[in-house]
Amino acid sequence: MNATKHKILIKSLDLFNDCGISNVSLRDIANKSGISVGNLQYHFKKREDIIEALYFQLVEKIDSIYFIKTDDLLQSFLNISVDIFTILYEYHFFLLDFITITRRNKKIKKHYSELSKRREIEFIKVVDVLIKNGLFREELLKNEYHSLFKRIEVISNFWFSSILIQADVLSKESIEQYSLLISQSIYPYLTNEAKKQYAAIFPSQLV
Amino acid sequence: MNATKHKILIKSLDLFNDCGISNVSLRDIANKSGISVGNLQYHFKKREDIIEALYFQLVEKIDSIYFIKTDDLLQSFLNISVDIFTILYEYHFFLLDFITITRRNKKIKKHYSELSKRREIEFIKVVDVLIKNGLFREELLKNEYHSLFKRIEVISNFWFSSILIQADVLSKESIEQYSLLISQSIYPYLTNEAKKQYAAIFPSQLV
DNA sequence: GTCAATATAGTACGTTTGTACTAAAAAATG
DNA sequence: CATTTTTTAGTACAAACGTACTATATTGAC
Known part of the structure; x- marks a missing residue:
């Protein structure tokens, strides 16, 4: 360029x-x-062209990090969300003004909307694999993992906003807090076997 | 007035x-x-005076609905978040522009920040009661319920935003979707006894 | 070295916005 | 009924912003 x-x-x-x-x-x-x-x-x-360019930069960066190590499924699963979030931090203006941007720019809105749907399908697929490998439990409620995805999506998209409505600045610490939030939200869905693995990955979280 | x-x-x-x-x-x-x-x-x-007036209207409305029926703890606990959210729906502009508003208005920011801290303390107190009454399990991870509160807080504050970055309009349906999200996020922390109660409250959610 | 294409700077225009200011009308007071 | 206060309307202004336009400078091709 x-x-x-x-x-x-x-x-x-x-x-x-x-x-x-x-x-x-x-x-x-x-x-x-x-x-x-x-x-x-x-x-x-146009001013909007700058924002669009940055958005597609962001999307490209995130797309480049998708991979799952099949030998350590749980760890990979937990890592990916943090990897994504680290990139999101670099472009956090986008998440902080998510509503403003999508309200004005239908192209970005449409693109993100489709991206989100693909992500959800991938998420459910990965969860299925985790269930088959005895790491996640079966659903106890209807659409329980769909619901989990939605919650993770909201937190991923608005964690920075949630911090900034109270704090004055955003620091890299927010990434670790995010990691904790997400991993703990997944913990209840793990099988006993996977909980042992979790304890090995996050020993400091144990009571 | x-x-x-x-x-x-x-x-x-x-x-x-x-x-x-x-x-x-x-x-x-x-x-x-x-x-x-x-x-x-x-x-x-000042233009800002209108926004401030609306904010304090909102806070007043929410403050007026706090109560817990001690005979049906779980149901009350689940109801409250929906009651709050229904009022938030009336003022959803505020949540959609949360960042913009708190960035510009330090008075609102400070007030909300203190409000949030009080809410967290109340939440933990209620959870303690629920544990003592055999409805919630003990913490399996450090600060697990603190973490749960944070997640619920983010979802409460940004669920409308999360919908609107994809959809074109916000409908009252969003309140029910929110209710589902929150109740399902709490389910894993229930004791077996409380899970039975949950099943009675939300029979349609059972697999 | 000439000419065309690309890149850069500077200015100017039209709109919008919050708000200050003035004056008139309506309501309240005594 | 007179006058004082409250409420309403209308106008005007200064600032900021996106962007259109023009002119100059730089670079590249042949």
């Missing part, structure tokens, strides 16, 4: 993350990038 | 809920209320 274009995206990301999308003007971006507004406009005709 | 002031608040709430806080100008509010902008300004000197 063009060097200037690249610089614009990096500086935009910084500003968006720090100040929130609606508090960053094109003039701010141009200043921070050390270029003129005219030049900025040359590379990104 | 003054009739005009009352009308302004009602119409503002409608507009905020429908369009999102940042898409509603003072002129919009004045039009919808059938008054002039000058008059609007007379009743609310």
Whole structure:
């Protein structure tokens, strides 16, 4: 990619993350990038194009980390959500302004919506494998794992927001807190065998 | 309260809920209320005053519904979160723009932050009672119920957002979906005795 | 080295927004 | 009924913002 274009995206990301999308003007971006507004406009005709570019950058990064180690299913399962979340942290402006962005940009909204549906199907598939391998228990309630997915989805998408409505800044610590929240939400669905594995992975969580 | 002031608040709430806080100008509010902008300004000197007034209306409404029937602890516990959520639905603009609002308004941010801390303490107290009454199991992991509270908090605050990043409108159906999500997230922490009660409350959820 | 394409800067325009200000009307007070 | 207070409307303003437009500079192709 063009060097200037690249610089614009990096500086935009910084500003968006720090100040929130609606508090960053094109003039701010141009200043921070050390270029003129005219030049900025040359590379990104519309303000929305910058946001779209960043969104698809994010999606691409996340898509690149999908893999499951078949020899250590539980650990892989737990790792993936944290790996994803670490990337989300880099682009947290997006999650903090999720509503604003999807309200304005139907392209991103549609894309995310389809992404989410695919993720859910994958999640249920993985859970099936975990059940077959004796790591997750069977459902005790109807759609129990569908419901679990939804909860994890909400927490993944809005954990940063949840922190920022009370705290003043977002730190990397939030990733570990997220990890704890997610792993503990999964714990009750583990079989006794898997609970032993869990204890080995997170010894500090034991009472 | 003054009739005009009352009308302004009602119409503002409608507009905020429908369009999102940042898409509603003072002129919009004045039009919808059938008054002039000058008059609007007379009743609310600053735009932010309207939002603050609505916030404290919301808090007051929620504060008025706290009670626990001691003869049916589990049912009460499950009911309360839905009761709260039903009121939140009336003011959902607030949750949809939670970040924007707390970023700009330190008074609301501080108030909510303290409210949240009180809620957490209450939650843990109720859980202790439920454990003592043989309805909830003991903690199997450190701070397991603290972690549960956090997850419920995130879902309560951002479930509407989670729906709206994919759907185009918010309906009352979202309250039932929320209820399902929360009750199922609590199920794994119930004792066998309480699971029987749960089955009686939600027979349709059984496999 | 010439010419075309790309990149950069600077300015200007049209809109929107919150709000300050003024004046008139309505209501309340005595 | 007179006057004071409250309520309402209308206008005006200053700031900010996205972006369209023009002109200059740089780079690349042949």
